[in-house]
Amino acid sequence: MHSDGQKIVGYYQYPDSSWERMGKTMANFGKFAVGTISLGITAAMPFCPPCAAAVSLLTISEFLVRLIPGADVVANIIAMANPLNFLECSTKWGFNGLDPTQSSEVDEQEFGTSMMGSFVGGGSKLYKSTILKDPDKLKRFEKWTKMGKSGAAMATFAYGVYENKVWETTFRQSTESEFRDTAAYEACLSSTWKDPTS
Numbered sequence: 371m372h373s374d375g376q377k378i379v380g381y382y383q384y385p386d387s388s389w390e391r392m393g394k395t396m397a398n399f400g401k402f403a404v405g406t407i408s409l410g411i412t413a414a415m416p417f418c419p420p421c422a423a424a425v426s427l428l429t430i431s432e433f434l435v436r437l438i439p440g441a442d443v444v445a446n447i448i449a450m451a452n453p454l455n456f457l458e459c460s461t462k463w464g465f466n467g468l469d470p471t472q473s474s475e476v477d478e479q480e481f482g483t484s485m486m487g488s489f490v491g492g493g494s495k496l497y498k499s500t501i502l503k504d505p506d507k508l509k510r511f512e513k514w515t516k517m518g519k520s521g522a523a524m525a526t527f528a529y530g531v532y533e534n535k536v537w538e539t540t541f542r543q544s545t546e547s548e549f550r551d552t553a554a555y556e557a558c559l560s561s562t563w564k565d566p567t568s
Contacts, residue, residue: 402539405464408457409534413527416519423491426484428452433481449475449562459558465534468554475562 415422428448435445449455462468494515501507531537 398540401464401466403464405461405534405536408460408464409527409530412454412457412461412530413523415526416522419491422487425452425454426488426491429454429476429480429484430488433476433478433484436475455559455562459555459562461530462534462558463555465536465539467534468558 415425428451432445432448432452435441435448459468498508498511501511
């Protein structure tokens with residue numbers, strides 16, 4: 371209190387305790403786990419043929435529909451139904467790799483990958499139907515198919531690690547407000563579909 375009677379009130383911010391610091395760091399580990407699980411689900415898609423076929427169909431359909439003038443509304447609906455878009459944004463969020471300037475629309479590379487996957491899947495199913503009566507050939511085919519799926523899964527996971535630069539991920543302390551801020555995640559999802567008026 372000053373001599374003129376003026377009262378000054380101050381607030382001292384105490385540093386976080388060891389438990390509080392550990393809690394904030396553990397939250398980042400949880401966030402990292404979300405990114406890892408999302409990437410793992412994406413990579414494991416070949417082991418669920420119906421899932422892979424549905425995602426490929428949605429990806430191919432979105433790309434082709436966007437080539438039609440004025441059909442962006444339909445393409446946006448297809449994009450919203452594609453779970454791969456949500457997994458991609460969750461992966462980037464978990465690894466702190468969200469970039470608001472990066473578009474998530476289906477590009478030529480994703481279209482080509484989906485088309486190749488569809489041809490390989492269809493060809494494998496057709497070939498398998500011709501060797502059903504030959505147990506030895508069927509056994510060898512199942513073995514090579516399993517190895518191919520495992521290789522594709524590992525390649526997808528490795529590419530996801532490289533694309534998101536996982537080695538640069540830090541487990542710094544974060545505030546609760548940072549975790550509650552979903553603007554970047556929403557921006558990632560919104561970049562999946564295109565404004566039909568643009």
